[in-house]
Amino acid sequence: MxxxxxxxxxxxxxxxxxxxxxxxxxxxxxxxxxxVAQLLELADDADRKAWDELALGYTQMEGDPELRARIAATYRGLDADDVVCFAGAEEGLWCALQATLGSGEHALVTTPNYQSMEAVVLSLGTATALPLRSERDWTLDLDAVRAAMRPQTRLIAVNFPNNPTGAVASHETFRALIDLAAERDAWFFSDEVYRGLERDPATRLPQAAELYERGISLGVMSKAYGLAGLRVGWIACRDRALLAKLMALKQYLSICNSGPAEILSRIALKARxxxxxxxxxxxxxxxxxxxxxxxxxxxxxxxxxxxxxxxxxxxxxxxxxxxxxxxxxxxxxxxxxxxxxxxxxxxxxxxxxxxxxxxxxxxxxxxxxxxxxxxx
Ligand SMILES: Cc1ncc(COP(=O)(O)O)c(C=O)c1O
Missing domain, CATH: 3.90.1150.10 (Aspartate Aminotransferase, domain 1)
Structure with a gap:
């Protein structure tokens, strides 16, 4: 283990x-x-009724279908079956890395980072930094990224907007990173939990799951929506076999999300x-x-x-x-x-x-x- x-x-x-x-x-x-009262004020009649009548049993393991549909609607070209919900972003991140990196395989990981992305990767295989450097205004050097690729590189893991720097890759860099992954059929894990908080909306990146079949987008209610207490995060990806693997892992962890949190997340997404x-x-x-x-x-x-x-x-x-x-x-x-x-x-x-x-x-x-x- x-x-x-x-x-x-x-x-x-x-x-x-x-x-x-x-x-x-x-x-x-x-x-x-x-x-909760402020959020419920934003609810339409149907969601308000769903909230009042909610039974507190177990919920559907992949996540409430309507919630997944609303999440999917925030991605171009995805539907509810391309989304699996998790207990916060953290659980989704854990499952996605476990499911994509085999023992001894190599990954590229942006630095500095939210520690779990690097630590989980290193618990599974080996990794090389994709360093965001202060002297380059926290931007990536694409030549250095190319040089870091190895024959056994199976995963590129990035986080834009970045924790802790608030840096965002340019559209060109983001696409070039995905192209590099695609050249080797590698996974592209993109932690997008701060998306939506760009000062200039023109810098908002597309989401990895929209651009590439092996692109895995991590999203959450915690950061831009300010609803961390709901503990609702998700993985969006068009590779259904990967989503099935994630579900198998989730069954050992939270099993399913909290029903009240799912309805409150639905309300927040409608009032996005x-x-x-x-x-x-x-x-x-x-x-x-x-x-x-x-x-x-x-x-x-x-x-x-x-x-x-x-x-x-x-x-x-x-x-x-x-x-x-x-x-x-x-x-x-x-x-x-x-x-x-x-x-x-x-x-x-x-x-x-x-x-x-x-x-x-x-x-x-x-x-x-x-x-x-x-x-x-
Ligand atoms: C980049 C990044 N990914 C994932 C997470 C985990 O988010 P959550 O607390 O919603 O599980 C965080 C939390 O700070 C984060 O900064």
Whole structure:
């Protein structure tokens, strides 16, 4: 059983320790959430009735058919049978990597990354980094990607918009990566959980499952919709044999999703435009706050607003270093950040003088006031 080969999950451990103790979570990667009552206000009569009359038994293992149809409708050319739901993105990510990488096979993985993508790959086979480098504005060098391909490369795993940098590949780069996978009939796993949060909609990438039969798109209600508590994620892929393998794995894990969460996800997906425009409005306002905050503190931080998501990876210039700074800030002032050491990789050198900041929440102005007072 591969779980034994997995290292501690540093980011989730950090959140396990601090998320509900720190006064200001300025580290979160999900957008501002809403209450059940607020979400139900967006429901049409049919969904409201379904909610009121929902029986709390087991649910269909692949996910509620209507939910899968609504998810599929967010992809060009896919239908409900191309979608399987999971307990959050995390379970989908786990199952997809288990199902696509055989023992000893090779994968390419973007760095820096959300640790599970790299750790699960390394528990199964070998991997080479596709490094997003700060000096290249967190873009990929396609020549280096080509050079990293090996005869036994079976999987290319990417995450755009990227955690923790908020970087997005260009349309050309994304297609070139898929072409590289297609040349070898390799899988293309694309973690798209931050899709929908691009500052400029023209930079929004197509979804991997739309472009390639072996393209696997990972989506979730957690990030752009701000509904992490629903624990509803999904894999979209046109390869039905792969989806069957994922189902076989899910039967050892969550088995099926939570019925209440499925209906609430349906409601949110129907109100998609409304929710995304509210969230993106909040993020735009928060980016303006951060631009002003960091402009006032150029001596302490190096900041460039990222093109997407509600997370960024600025530099801390102070002599004590990012680890000690983040610890001092949370211990002394209740302000939670994520030091870049948490994003350490076995595949690439990740700068240690940075921290992840999250700016999808409604209380950012208040948090920045408190943070600013720590400088005086
Ligand atoms: C890139 C990425 N993928 C997957 C996940 C897991 O998402 P979830 O918490 O919805 O399972 C996260 C969570 O932070 C993430 O950043």
């Amino acid at each position: 591969t779980a034994a080969a997995l290292p501690p999950f540093r980011l989730e451990h950090h959140f396990g320790k601090w998320e509900f103790r720190a006064r200001y979570n300025v580290a979160a990667s999900d957008a501002q959430t809403m209450t 435009e409304h929710i995304l425009s509210r969230v993106n409005g909040l993020i735009d306002a928060n980016v303006r706050l951060l631009d002003a905050f960091f402009a006032r503190h150029r001596d302490r931080f190096e900041w460039n607003a990222p093109p997407a998501a509600c997370i960024a990876f600025p530099r801390y210039l102070g002599r004590e270093g990012a680890d000690a700074y983040c610890e001092r800030l949370v211990e002394g002032h209740g302000i939670l950040l994520v030091p870049s050491s948490i994003f350490a990789s076995e595949l690439a050198t990740i700068p240690t003088d940075r921290f992840r900041i999250g700016f999808g929440r409604a209380n950012l102005a208040e948090a920045l006031d408190v943070w600013e007072r720590t400088f005086s």
